[in-house]
Amino acid sequence: MVESRMTITGNLTRDPQLRIGSRTGDPFAALAVAVNNRRLDKESGQWVTTGTTYFDVLCWGALGANALRSFSKGDPVIVHGKFRLREWTSDTGPRVNPTVDADSIGPDLTFGTAAFSRGSSTYGLDRVEEHDPDQDPSGEDGLDALADEDGVVSDEQAAVLAARGGMAEDVEDREAA
Template sequence: MSDHISLVGNVVGELERRTTRDGGPVASFRLAVGERRLDRERNEWVDGHTSFYAISAFGELGANALLSLRKGERVVVTGRLRLREWENETTRGVSADVVADSVGHDLRWGTTRFVRTPRPDTADKGGSDDGSARGTEQMDTERAVVDGWAVPGAETETPAGDDRVRDAVAVGGGAPPVEGPF
């Protein structure tokens, strides 16, 4: 039996790539979940207790997390909580481990772009998971050109004169910052 939990916090450190016995990808990272409240007497924000969780994401979720998440980013994690007791020569303790069911950026603090990964069962057949006849080679080409900017009906070419998109894709940084009033 496991307890389901939803957490919102910051990624602590870089993600670690591991593999299962059968070679499947696993992304491991620590998540800091802090309490913050407004002290009305002093009219300032005060940090409270911070809890740390060890997060493991398996399979495609793990592979996508490795490509998407970076140290310091604010994320939302849902999964199964497992409390693990441990002991070494000098101390004993309990560790809070979470096997993630889903992971995503907290959009309250920034923006992100979604890029669908092709499903393995449709990639071999030359189709895509949306039922179209478009092959994976075309999908990979589109993703390489715009990485995160490809949405249905959108142009697949980098906007003229906007090198930020090309540069962000080249270094794996995703979409460039959005400018303008909102």
């Protein structure tokens, strides 16, 4: 099976919405992203918008819960995922809507800065820590414990950290910083 994957950059046209799958009953986030088609006008030397394409972006699982907590209308985003055309028939005839089932989504830092917090949200929008240091059999606390005196972490140690789900800092410590 051939899947079309794509990356889009654009702005959210509304706040992300919590939806429930009609077949699975699973919650997910639905986002609407406007992507401006731009080109350089050779005569004026200015970039001009020649049209806008609107995409529905569907975020499943923890990605959807995190998107609901992280984004709001107007935010610039970068989305990567599986592209498909969703077709249906309405009272006015056949309709087609471009849709991206997101593998990843994040803020577009071309237009500003962002702060990142490890962990994930639930669909109740509570923060859930992904890693409990008390349950860590390695006894290491996170990135600081793996770094040498120069702050360098070896590739092997970074792989160990990534495999166990990231740094083990407390959520309150990160939010206080």
